[in-house]
Amino acid sequence: MHLGLIGYGNIARTLMGVLARENAAITQVSVLSLPEFAAATRAALAQDYTGKAMVYADSPALIDARPDLVVECAGHAAVQAHATACLRAGIETVIVSIGALADATLLAAVEQAAAAGGARIVLPAGAIGGVDILSALRPSGIDSVTYSGRKPPMAWSGTPAEDLVDLAALTEETVFFSGNARDAATQYPKNANVAATLALAGLGFEGTQVRLIADPAVTRNIHEYTVQAGAASYTIRIEGNPSPDNPKTSVTTVYSVAREVLNRTRKVAI
Ligand SMILES: NC(=O)c1ccc[n+]([C@@H]2O[C@H](COP(=O)([O-])OP(=O)(O)OC[C@H]3O[C@@H](n4cnc5c(N)ncnc54)[C@H](O)[C@@H]3O)[C@@H](O)[C@H]2O)c1
The missing domain is CATH 3.40.50.720 (NAD(P)-binding Rossmann-like Domain)
Structure with a gap:
């Protein structure tokens, strides 16, 4: 290739x-x-x-x-x-x-x-997983997609979260955004990739619910979402390690992109 x-x-x-x-x-x-x-x-x-x-x-x-x-x-x-x-x-x-x-x-x-x-x-699925089943379930009728993005407080520095909570002083988990994927992506563009991926695979930007959380008890980027659909319901939780060279990017993103390339260079695509 x-x-x-x-x-x-x-x-x-x-x-x-x-x-x-x-x-x-x-x-x-x-x-x-x-x-x-x-x-x-x-x-x-x-x-x-x-x-x-x-x-x-x-x-x-x-x-x-x-x-x-x-x-x-x-x-x-x-x-x-x-x-x-x-x-x-x-x-x-x-x-x-x-x-x-x-x-x-x-x-x-x-x-x-x-x-x-x-x-x-x-x-590509990027930082998260389970996008295959979310996209596949769309014709069965999806009732809800609810996503939570949880990161250490300082991982939200440089975003509007800074103006809403004192990130450095947090001692317990704090939900600083609750709304739809359109507003999440618009207000937090640097963190928009996962919400946008779920929206495009499932219920769209207005139909996908998002919560963004600063949590001093975690050290990794934790993506969790629940899907209720006609054919199945599921919850998925991914604790992604940050990339060594860019902590804002979960390293799972790289593997998801590699999968796209490998699936085009091998005889079996999976
Ligand atoms: N889908 C997901 O889940 C997901 C997850 C993490 C990151 N991302 C996206 O991937 C992007 C890249 O992540 P990264 O960790 O490699 O970032 P990075 O900052 O390490 O690398 C980006 C590179 O792109 C180059 N660049 C910027 N604008 C360019 C342009 N107009 N033309 C050519 N090159 C340009 C920069 O010089 C830099 O070398 C992020 O900006 C983010 O939007 C997506």
């Missing part, structure tokens, strides 16, 4: 390590980098991958290289700037910064681009 990557930060670099360990059949890698980081990206890529590799500074150049699959792992602005162009060019695109799709205009734009290019948008 010729793999295209948008962004070469924590997820992309860890991904390359996982793919190497798994002996994935990657014949070529093309990376779209911010121009100011192109030289550093070239150096990092040379460390991580010894095969044919190129770094580009704009999406037309990445598209001209004709990767078989593009993985966006660069953030919400990159979805806006580059994912639509890749899709319109007919390249299957994995969007990791799924929270960007809480913007209804952007969601419509990527869907239109995919339709125009005849390409698929792939939304």
Whole structure:
């Protein structure tokens, strides 16, 4: 496979390590980098991958290289700037910064681009799991999806939670947001990916209930959600380890993206 990557930060670099360990059949890698980081990206890529590799500074150049699959792992602005162009060019695109799709205009734009290019948008499970059954149950009728995101208090610093509670002084768990996935994604965009993934797989942004919790008793990012549906009900709880190079990203996200690549390079997709 010729793999295209948008962004070469924590997820992309860890991904390359996982793919190497798994002996994935990657014949070529093309990376779209911010121009100011192109030289550093070239150096990092040379460390991580010894095969044919190129770094580009704009999406037309990445598209001209004709990767078989593009993985966006660069953030919400990159979805806006580059994912639509890749899709319109007919390249299957994995969007990791799924929270960007809480913007209804952007969601419509990527869907239109995919339709125009005849390409698929792939939304990986990312930090959570159980998205397969949630999406599968949709035709059975889903009654409710209720998600709780629980993190150590300081993991919420730099978000509006800071203005609602004294994070550093918390001695017990505190729910600082309760509402739907649309409001959660809009007010907490840096933490929007999981809520947006559940919304898109299940009941939509308005129908998915979200609680965000600062909890001094935990050290990991804990995602828990309950689904009530016509064919089944379930609760899933995931205690994700933070990535060593970016504590905001659960390392499970990388493995979920690796699965998307491996499922396209092996004879059995699971
Ligand atoms: N779906 C999920 O559950 C989930 C979980 C965690 C993170 N994410 C998303 O993945 C993204 C990447 O995470 P990370 O840990 O690798 O972050 P990171 O900051 O380590 O890496 C991002 C990289 O993208 C590059 N970049 C930024 N804007 C770019 C652009 N317009 N074009 C090209 N490159 C660009 C940066 O220079 C950086 O190297 C996050 O922003 C987040 O939105 C999704």
